[in-house]
Every structure is written in C-alpha cells, then in structure tokens.
Amino acid sequence: MNNVYYSKLIFELSQPGRIGYSLPKLDVEGHCICQLPEGMKRQDDPKLPECDELTVVRHYTNASNNNFGVDTGFYPLGSCTMKYNPKLNEEVTQLPAFQHTHPLQPAETVQGLLALYDNVQRILAEVTGLSRFTLNPFAGAHGELTGLMTIRTYHERRGDTQRTKVLIPDSAHGTNPASAAVCGLEVVEVKSLPDGTVDVEDLKALIDKHGAEVAAMMMTNPNTLGIFERQIPVIAKLVHDCGGLMYYDGANLNPMLGVCRPGDMGFDVMHINLHKTFSTPHGGGGPGSGPIGVRKGMEEYLPNPQVKQREDSTYYIMCNDEALGSVSAFLGNYGIVIRAYAYLLSLGRENIAMAGKLSVLNANYIKEQLKAYYKLPIEGLCKHEFVFDGMREEYGGDHHDEDSVKTLDVAKRLLDYGYHAPTIYFPLLFHEALMIEPTETESKETLDAFIDVMKRIAEEAKADRQLLKTAPHHTPVRRLDDVLAVKAAQFTFRDLQASEV
Numbered sequence: 001m002n003n004v005y006y007s008k009l010i011f012e013l014s015q016p017g018r019i020g021y022s023l024p025k026l027d028v029e030g031h032c033i034c035q036l037p038e039g040m041k042r043q044d045d046p047k048l049p050e051c052d053e054l055t056v057v058r059h060y061t062n063a064s065n066n067n068f069g070v071d072t073g074f075y076p077l078g079s080c081t082m083k084y085n086p087k088l089n090e091e092v093t094q095l096p097a098f099q100h101t102h103p104l105q106p107a108e109t110v111q112g113l114l115a116l117y118d119n120v121q122r123i124l125a126e127v128t129g130l131s132r133f134t135l136n137p138f139a140g141a142h143g144e145l146t147g148l149m150t151i152r153t154y155h156e157r158r159g160d161t162q163r164t165k166v167l168i169p170d171s172a173h174g175t176n177p178a179s180a181a182v183c184g185l186e187v188v189e190v191k192s193l194p195d196g197t198v199d200v201e202d203l204k205a206l207i208d209k210h211g212a213e214v215a216a217m218m219m220t221n222p223n224t225l226g227i228f229e230r231q232i233p234v235i236a237k238l239v240h241d242c243g244g245l246m247y248y249d250g251a252n253l254n255p256m257l258g259v260c261r262p263g264d265m266g267f268d269v270m271h272i273n274l275h276k277t278f279s280t281p282h283g284g285g286g287p288g289s290g291p292i293g294v295r296k297g298m299e300e301y302l303p304n305p306q307v308k309q310r311e312d313s314t315y316y317i318m319c320n321d322e323a324l325g326s327v328s329a330f331l332g333n334y335g336i337v338i339r340a341y342a343y344l345l346s347l348g349r350e351n352i353a354m355a356g357k358l359s360v361l362n363a364n365y366i367k368e369q370l371k372a373y374y375k376l377p378i379e380g381l382c383k384h385e386f387v388f389d390g391m392r393e394e395y396g397g398d399h400h401d402e403d404s405v406k407t408l409d410v411a412k413r414l415l416d417y418g419y420h421a422p423t424i425y426f427p428l429l430f431h432e433a434l435m436i437e438p439t440e441t442e443s444k445e446t447l448d449a450f451i452d453v454m455k456r457i458a459e460e461a462k463a464d465r466q467l468l469k470t471a472p473h474h475t476p477v478r479r480l481d482d483v484l485a486v487k488a489a490q491f492t493f494r495d496l497q498a499s500e501v
C-alpha cells in the first residue's frame with residue numbers, strides 16, 4: 001500500500017519538536033520527581049515519536065483498516081471458534097451501571113452484578129451438567145491450569161500425594177500439556193487411532209503401568225479433528241477406577257450446546273472459553289475468560305474469591321480456606337462475563353441448541369462440498385470442525401513430492417481472495433493439516449462463496465502451480481522469506497538492546 005501514513009512506522013513519521021497535544025504547565029513544584037532517588041531519575045528524554053495529532057490519527061486508522069477480523073470477513077479458523085461477537089453484547093457492557101463500579105466496593109452496593117455472576121455460573125453449570133463454576137480464570141489455558149490445580153488440591157486434601165501424572169492424547173491442543181507442566185505435573189501421552197479418537201488399548205496399558213500416579217486424564221471433545229470421542233464411558237471408568245479424575249477441555253463447546261453435557265458423560269472438571277463458544281471477543285491474546293466447573297463434592301476447592309447467594313437471596317463474596325488459593329485479581333474478566341451473559345440471554349434456553357446444531361451442519365456442508373478437491377483423511381460426520389490433509393493429487397497435492405502444492409500455498413492464496421487463512425499444520429496427526437471451522441454465525445451465501453474460492457484454488461493449482469507457490473499476490477506484504485525473517489528479527493532485537501530504547 002502506498003499510503004505514506006501507513007507505509008512508515010510511527011517512529012519514522014516523527015519530526016523533532018513537533019507536538020500533537022500538550023498538557024497544561026505544572027503550577028506546583030515538581031513534587032513526585034524530587035522524591036525519586038537520584039539513581040532512578042531519567043538522564044535522557046524518552047525516545048518517543050514526535051507527531052501532530054492528525055498524523056497519529058491517520059497512521060493508526062490506516063493500520064486498523066489493514067487488520068482482519070470477523071467484522072471484516074470470513075474467518076474459518078479451526079480449533080478456535082471465531083464466531084461473530086454480537087454488538088448487543090458491547091452495548092450492554094457499556095451501560096453506566098456496569099462501567100462505574102470498583103472491585104473493592106462493598107458487596108451490598110453491587111448486588112445486581114453479583115446476581116449476574118451467580119446467574120452465569122448457574123447457566124454454565126446447567127449447560128454442562130456440572131455442579132458449580134467459577135468465572136475467575138482469564139483464558140482457556142488459565143482455566144486448564146486452575147482446573148488441574150483444583151484436581152491436585154482434591155487429591156492432596158485426601159492425603160493422596162503421589163498423583164503426579166496427567167494422561168493427554170497426542171491430538172490434544174498444545175495448551176493441555178503446557179498447563180500440566182506449569183502445574184508441576186508430568187505428561188503421559190496417549191496414542192490416537194487412525195480415525196483420530198483415543199486408543200483405548202494404549203490407555204489401558206498406560207493405566208496398568210502408572211495407575212497409582214494418575215492425577216487426571218485431559219480430553220478434548222469433540223477432539224481437535226472435530227470428531228466426537230465415542231469411548232468416553234469406557235475411558236472414564238478406566239481413569240476413575242485407578243483413582244484419577246476426568247478433565248474436559250471445553251474450549252470449543254459450540255457443537256455440544258444444548259445437545260449433550262460433559263457432566264453426564266463422567267467428567268469431573270472442565271473449562272469453557274467464553275471468548276469462543278459464548279461469543280465474546282478474542283482480541284490479541286485477550287481479553288479472555290476461561291471459567292471452570294466441577295462436579296458435586298469438589299466445589300469447595302474452587303479458587304477464591306467466590307460469589308455466593310444467602311438464604312435470604314442476597315449475594316456475598318467469600319473466601320474459603322479449603323480452596324486452592326486464588327488465580328486472579330478479584331473476580332476475573334468482568335466485562336467479558338457481562339458480554340457472555342448478554343449472549344446467553346439473547347439466545348435463551350430454546351435457541352441455545354440451535355447454535356450447536358447449525359455449527360455442525362455448516363462444517364459438514366463445507367466438508368462434503370470440498371472433499372473432491374482436498375484430501376479428507378477421516379470420512380463421516382464431523383462436529384463443528386474438520387481437517388483436510390492437503391490438496392488431492394489430481395490437483396497437485398502430493399506428500400512425497402517437495403514441489404507439490406502444499407497446505408501453506410492454499411492458505412496464502414486464500415489471502416488473495418480476502419479470506420483469513422484456516423489453521424494449518426495442526427493437529428500434527430497429518431502432514432498437510434488444514435483445519436476449518438465455519439461456526440453457526442455464517443450464512444449459506446458466505447459458505448458457498450468460500451467453497452467456490454477453495455474449488456477455484458484447486459483448479460488454479462492444477463493449471464498453474466507457480467501461481468500458488470508465490471501467493472499471496474495482492475496483499476500489502478507478499479510471501480515472507482521465513483528464514484530471512486528469523487535472522488532479521490534476531491538482528492533487530494540485538495539492535496534494540498544495544499540502543500537501549
């Protein structure tokens with residue numbers, strides 16, 4: 001793009017001495033600064049850009065126009081439920097009654113808010129078939145960590161201190177083993193069958209070997225291939241019989257909504273991502289919310305502080321000595337909880353099941369339309385998402401040929417057509433994984449347009465492979481040289497350190 005305000009960094013637009021906005025002159029003695037110890041005072045001015053207000057506005061407005069989000073176009077990212085965030089959620093959150101509060105206000109003055117928390121906790125418990133939820137964790141991964149800490153606390157309180165291992169299928173989201181490691185637990189990998197589901201025979205062997213040390217088994221369902229795990233009752237029995245607990249990664253609960261419940265399947269602890277299934281924004285690494293729920297008998301271990309209702313139906317905030325401690329400042333990501341509540345109430349009990357069913361229908365529709373062009377390693381009904389293993393050989397895909405059309409090329413070419421690329425090369429079960437999750441919020445017209453483009457890309461690959469290998473051709477930044485990018489990034493980082501910016 002040839003826009004001068006955007007093609008340069010804000011630092012490059014800087015002109016010495018130019019001022020955008022000035023604060024009134026200080027009319028009291030420089031009080032605070034004088035009290036700073038000598039060694040802590042700044043010797044030089046900070047190297048901030050010096051720009052006029054209009055330059056700053058144009059720079060960032062142009063930059064924001066080059067961003068891609070669900071509000072700009074279709075975002076078929078697998079394993080992440082990038083559904084539309086209704087504007088109603090935003091409006092409700094902006095209400096003054098929600099905005100003008102402080103986390104240290106006495107509970108008597110925020111009864112409405114606490115009622116909202118309690119309602120969300122209850123709705124989540126009902127949707128999942130568990131007993132009690134906390135809304136404190138800030139993200140899915142944070143929920144996993146909190147859930148595992150709850151499990152560890154449960155074992156410890158019973159004097160069962162040797163349970164240090166967590167069973168995790170090899171198809172799991174990367175955050176599962178990461179959370180287990182952060183919690184100080186050891187990961188034991190469980191193999192998958194060719195159809196992508198958990199290999200129960202492998203699990204049996206692992207339990208025979210490690211049974212007395214198993215703290216929990218973590219499962220994602222539908223798993224990362226979008227497939228419903230059919231052996232859950234058998235798996236849950238194996239794990240429970242050896243004294244372990246069942247953890248459900250419910251980050252993408254979308255297809256289950258109103259259809260079936262983890263609590264009824266034998267799970268003891270789970271997390272949910274409000275910023276996926278419950279339509280709150282993802283943002284750049286946040287702001288998220290990863291509530292966790294537990295089955296009956298484990299409620300007291302949930303983290304502090306907790307919102308509770310008294311007999312006289314007023315609400316209070318309490319801290320419990322049995323709890324695992326606390327995992328967040330105050331009650332978690334408050335604004336996100338309000339948005340999720342707005343979403344839950346606008347769907348209502350009647351329509352919540354529609355979300356799940358439509359998300360499944362949409363994913364299967366795309367899959368069936370495209371499987372003549374892209375390799376479908378696992379046939380049959382999928383849930384909210386599915387995975388292709390690259391392009392079919394007739395169109396130029398071939399795992400054994402270095403020069404064949406790769407999943408990366410398809411993803412890059414999609415950018416030329418104005419689509420966000422799907423998740424690629426995850427899960428690691430296939431060479432050329434390309435993972436698509438349309439969600440229920442997209443219309444049939446949008447899905448058809450995407451399907452047409454995916455077919456067109458396959459035809460292009462057949463006619464002119466080079467066109468794909470060099471894509472994207474119409475984006476502000478063309479295909480990057482990954483190796484050069486890594487080297488250059490290291491160089492700039494050293495540069496930055498040297499110049500002490």
Ligand SMILES: *Cc1c(COP(=O)(O)O)cnc(C)c1O
Pocket residue numbers: 079080139140141142173175176220249251252273288290
């Ligand atoms: C997104 C996701 C997570 C992690 O959630 P974050 O909020 O990104 O930490 C965990 N498991 C699965 C299956 C996910 O899709």
